[in-house]
Amino acid sequence: MDKLIIQGGRPLRGVIPIQGSKNACLPIMAATLLAEAPCTLHGVPKLADIDALGVLLEELGVSVERRQRTLKLAVTDRSNCHARYELVRKMRASICVLGPLLARRGYARVSMPGGCAIGARPVDLHLRGLATLGAKIELDGGDVVARCQRLRGAEVFMGGPFGSTVLGTANVMMAAALAEGTTIIECAACEPEVEDLANFLNAMGARILGGGTPRIIIQGVESLSGCTHTVIPDRIEAGTFMCAAAITNGQVSLEPVRLDHLMAVVDRLRAVGVFVEKTATGVEIFSARQLVPADVTTQPYPGFPTDLQAQFMALTCLAEGNSVITEKIFPDRFLHVAELSRMGAQIRKEGPTAVVTGCKRLIGAPVMASDLRASAALVLAGLAAVGQTTVSRIYHLDRGYERIEERLCAVGADIQRVPDEVAIPQLAGAVA
């Protein structure tokens, strides 16, 4: 396991290229289980989560060939329909093989994903949606076992206590693409990644209207062919680097960026006093003055994304005054609070809300990454802090950011990746 050693206090200056979206890529890769012919994906980021899904798809009979940022996926064997616990537990997004396996093979056994550091993560809405399309679903030995003849189109409601579900919408949309008749998904997740999946499925021959809106209408087809598709730029990676530029008082251009996917983030960055300008191919971020506090509430798209809450919190730690940060998607997603506090941040947590009282400076410290986006927040805090910050357990970061330290160093950061050797204290004279 590696750790990052960050010498803080250097403003970032330059251009950071943005990779393809991890969260768009994962369900799209799963959707290739539906195809009768090979699919080619461009803009695939080199990330541990992409590799993990590639391994799972290989077990499910898909040949996965990577050349740089292009993946070729072709189904070669439809006999194994079991997504094992050992693979699913590494990455919850593996649940998105459920809909495609069921629709194309009539049977799926997918290990039930457990909770994770950001809280309980049920899949009841996925299962309810697929059952509405006619699947028989039961739990067996920790696995979801789903069976069907051909699925039938139906009206499916995807809303839950914390809004619509992104991967649940993806699962039902993929399954409905091969169902008999018309499916209407109401209260569908509107995230750009869902829209990208709909575009991919349509390129395969699906008939889907309204991807990216709360009502998706799917006219089922008999079969889907192969296609070539380029995934959208990663809005969460872009948002993270926007916060990195802002927290270091830097000036950074990001490209390519779909700024229309980031309006809530741009709004909050401007509210704390950061300059954000659209450029021909992306966006420029510039920060050169005292930050002012701003409140933020995470919400389903187009609201402020939960996946940028931790990074924005790191930024508000240096704003002069109180910022109130409320988490409406994953109410327990605050593990970064204790670590930021180790660096001198003043944060008071009350239920799903954190009140951040800005301080003059953060102070470098050893901190521990707990999940992907919390890890990014600690890196940002380290970039701004006085002195040295060590972020351990950064395997989380490698799940979602490609070579983050190299890309930040290219614009002026001072970050080293070193092996995280845990020293076990020994008594004098002890024999190893």
Ligand code: UD1
């Ligand atoms: C996706 C993203 C993740 C992001 C999240 C919310 C991927 C690979 N991951 O995760 O990065 O943080 O969207 O934008 O795209 N819920 C239920 N029942 C369900 C499903 C979800 O109650 O069956 C709840 C969840 O606990 C959570 C909320 O709904 O409170 C939203 O979760 P969901 O949109 O499903 O997250 P994911 O799709 O797993």
